[in-house]
Each structure stands twice: as C-alpha cells, then as structure tokens.
Amino acid sequence: MLESVTSKTTTNKISELLGLIGLSFGLDALVTYLAMRTSLYFWIALGLCIALVGVFCAARLESVISAIRSRQAVYGMNVTVAAILVIGIAVVVNVITALFFDKEMDWTAEKTFTLSEQTKKILKNLDEDVKVTAFFSRNPTEAHAQHQLQEAEDLLQRYQRESKKIKLEFIDPYADPLKAQEYKIEFNGTTVFEHEDKRESVTSVDEQKFTSAIMKVTKGEIKKIYFLTGHGERSIEDYDRQGFNRAKEALEKQNYKVEELLLATQPQIPDDSSAIIIANPQAPFSEHEIDALKEYLDKKRGKALIMLDPSPAASDPNQKLIKFLDGWGVEVKNDLVFDAERFAFPFGKSVPYVDVKQFYHTITKDVQVPVPFAWARSVSPKEKSIPDITVTSIARTTEREGFSWGEKSRNEKGEFLDDGYTKSKDTVAPVSLAVAVQRERDTAGSSTEGEPKPIDTRLVVIGDSDFASNNEYFTTAGGLDFFLNSVNWLLMEEDLISIRPKPPEQRNLRPMLDREVRMVLLLSIFAIPRMVFILGLIVWWRRR
Secondary structure (H helix, E strand, C coil), X not given: CHHHHHHHHHHHHHHHHHHHHHHHHHHHHHHHHHHHCCCHHHHHHHHHHHHHHHHHHHHCHHHHHHHHHCHHHHHHHHHHHHHHHHHHHHHHHHHHHHHHCCCCCCCCCCCCCCCCHHHHHHHHCCCCCEEEEEECCCCCCCHHHHHHHHHHHHHHHHHHHHCCCEEEEEECCCCCHHHHHXXXXXXXXXXXXXXXXXXXXXXXXXHHHHHHHHHHHHCCCCCEEEEEECCCCCCCCCCCCXXXXXXXXXXXXXXXXXXXXXXXXXXXXXXXXXXXXXECCCCCCCHHXXXXXXXXXXXXXXXXEEECCCCCCCCCCCHHHHXXXXXXXXXXXXXXXXXCCCECCCCCCCCEEECHHHHCCCCCCCCCCCEECCCCCCEEECCCCCCCEEEEEEEECCCCECCEEEECCECCCCCECXXXXXXXXXXXXXXXXXXXXXXXXXXXXXXXXXXXXXXXXXXXXXXXXXXXXXCHHHHHHHHHHHHHHHHHHHCCCHHHCCCCCCCCCCCCCCCCCHHHHHHHHHHHHHHHHHHHHHHHHHHHHHHC
8 A cells, every 4th residue: 555655656756747847848849939930849849748748647637637627727717818818908909009000119319210301391292192112022032131121111111101192012023023124123122213204213222312212203393503613612523521522412312403504604694593502712703704693693583502711811802792792781701700609629619610590590490400610701681781682690609799709800921810809890799600681572463462572582691611511520510401401492492491311320230150149049048948947946846
C-alpha cells in the first residue's frame, strides 16, 4: 500500500514537471510565432507542448476534471470572458477611430510626419481632381526599396487625407508592365501627377517635389521672372556662396520660369515678364534702363523686387535707381545698419537678426525663423506719403535708441566706421530694412464708388541681398522664406505664402551587424522570456 502511494506521488511529480516543461515550450512557440511567424522551431515547440501537456492531463485526469469543475475554475472562466470582452471593446473602438477619426499625432521635433502649411494650403485650394499614380514594386527585395515604398505610402496617404481631390493609385510596374509602358516609367519608385492634359513625374519620395508637381499640373499660366544683369548683380547661374542659384531653384520649384535679362540690349522689359528682380547692382543704371523701369512699373503695372546692399563708397553708384525709388515713396539711405541688441552670432551687430513675423504683413506673417540681414542699409517709407501709394515697413531693428542705428560715418578710404551712435548724424532706431509698396489706381470702369481700388503695381525694396544668396547660414534661417514670400506677394499669389516643407534632418543609425542581430533575437525571444518563466517556476515550486 505504501509503495503504491509512493509510486503515485512520484508519477504526479513527474507529470507536473512534464506539464510545466510543456507549457514552457508552448510559450516558446507563441513568442516564435509572433516574431517570425511559422518556422521549424515553432512546429517542434508546439508539438512538444501538446505532447507533454497531454501526458500531464492523462496522468492527472481526475485532478484535471475536478479542477475544471471547481469554483476557482468557474471564477477563472469569468475573468477570461471579461478579459475577452474588454479586448473586443478595445478592438471595436480602434476600428471606429481608424474609420471616422483618421488622424496622426506627430511628436517629432521637425514635424517630420506632418505636411507643411504650404502643402496643406495648396491642397485645400484644389478645385479639381488630381490623379496620382505611384509605381512601386509591391514585393521589393532590397531594404532601400522597402523603405521607399513605406515612405511613399505614408506621405501620399497624408496628401489624400488632407484633400479628397487627390485620387491615389499604387501600381506594381513589374506586375503591370503595360501600364508602366503607357506612363513611360523607367525607374521603380516613380510617382506621376496628372491633371487634364498635364503630367509631371517625380522619381523620389519628397514632399517639396510632390507639392511642386501638383502646382505644375494645376496652375494654368507659368509666370516668368527676369533677373536683371549688366551691372554686376548676383547671378542665378553662380553656385558660390555669393551667387543666387539657390534662389533660382527655389522659384522653379514653385513653378516659375526664371531667366536673366540684359536690359541694356532691350528696348523695354518684355511683355511676358510677370516680375523683375534686381539683386545688388554694382554699377549705375543708364537713363534708358531707368526709363524702361518707369514704363514697366507705371504703365504696365509691373512687379519688382529690388535688393540694394550698402554702397562700398561715399558716392553711391545706384543714385539713379535710388532717385527712381524716391518717386514711389521709398527712402534708401547710404548707411550701414547696426543692431547691438539682437544680432546673428558670430557676425556681431553688423548682421541684425530680425523677427519679421511681428510686423503682421502678408509677406512676413508665416516666416517662423528670424531673418539675418547681413551688412544692410536702411530702406524706409518717406515721411511724406504719395497719393494712391502705400509703403509699409516689413523689417526693422530693435527700438532702443543707441542700441540700433544706421551708421553714416566713413574713414578716408570710404569704409564705414564703427564709432557708435551719433544722434545728430546717424539713422535713429528703429531702423527699417525693407518695405512693401503697392499702388491702387482707378482705371476706366475698374471700380465703383465705395469699392476698393484695384492694385496694379507692387514693389518690394530691401536693403540687403545676402539673405537670399547661396550662403546656407542666411538662407536656412528665415532668409529664403522671406525672399520667396516677397515674390509670391508681388505676383499676388498669397496662397503660396506659408510655412514651406523643410528637408529632413539626417539622423542616421549604424546598421546592426549579423552577430548583433542574432544576439538581440536570442535575448528577446528566448533568453529573457525563459528566465522569467524559470524564476516563476522556482517561486511556485518553493511555495508548494
């Protein structure tokens, strides 16, 4: 009798141990399935789990049946049902949220996963459908292609959520070669934007390029902007720090056609000009050129952006141009602006750092980063206004007298002195650095009494040109936005004035080595779960 009891006790202990080992293999099978789906080890672990738990149940059949019928089992069943109900409710809530409240929360510092305000504004203003066809392999083998596909899906879905006018379709160019041939697709990862008879292709996943493509296919007329040359101006073909090639490329991304114009060889500014830009001329304008500017702005209702750096000598070579601007209510002084209270480090007080959005003008209200005006001159509205012409300062230094001023003193070589503020001679704070000018003029039948007069001419005059140059320090601040907003305002395309897409900051991680991948896999899937299970088993066994 004693031997029978001892044998039964030994059998029970062995069956319990086998059952626990079986549960351990069951845990391994579950973790393996979640991590790698089905694999050979998954099937082995699952088979051992079923076999060992089956042995335990067969050896302890009476105990198992008794446990199932016990009050604790009923209680456990109730808890299980309640847990299933809670999980079910959570699933339903998530489904409803995904269907009716499709929103993303972006906590990144640069709002990497949020469309820019400019893109949102352009999408909001779409009146007709834009067809977007993305040609991406649905089964890419390379890691780069997989990442590009995921990026494209995420970005284009944000466009689609922002506007119902975006009609999106993904096509695998390898699965549908005829469609790829129809669209003349040469590379996997090409996205085609279509509207009416216009088509634009983009071969990378980039918000700036996507938005630019939408603008190109939806805008009717392509506006032309001329950069005047012949006086030593900054060149749009110059890639050095002093050049304006970056400004040219930024304008082209907004679907403007940009060319240079040697005005001295032309009888007038061409009729196809939507705006002209004068970027820091070093030589005087001729009478013919000044007359051409007068005709363009006065009779043709032209638009012009004029940037004038301080004169290197006491005798200003741009006197004729400055006198011409005087007739438009703009005063351009021959000085050098200092701001000892707010300046761009490490350049010092000769580079005022101006928070332009505080001036509440259409050009400046969305410029989020202060603009550095490097070695600038003062440009301000004249004290005596001119009828029908409104001149508004859109950038000024700090207001404390003596802390910012326009220096007029020079040495024998004609160089500006840094001898501090002289109240009787220097330009007093706050010093205006840029103005926006618009003329409202009645034309025959153009307006009725009580209605605003139509705007026919716009000017922006700025006492600096470095802010729009290829120098990344100035343009990556608010400089390039300030430049583009000025052009958009001139062309009466205020819908383009907003926060623009920024290139993402690169924060690359080193790829993991094979041995590191294996170590992470071993620790996370096998070692740590099994260690927790063994510790739990030891505690349970001791309590028994």
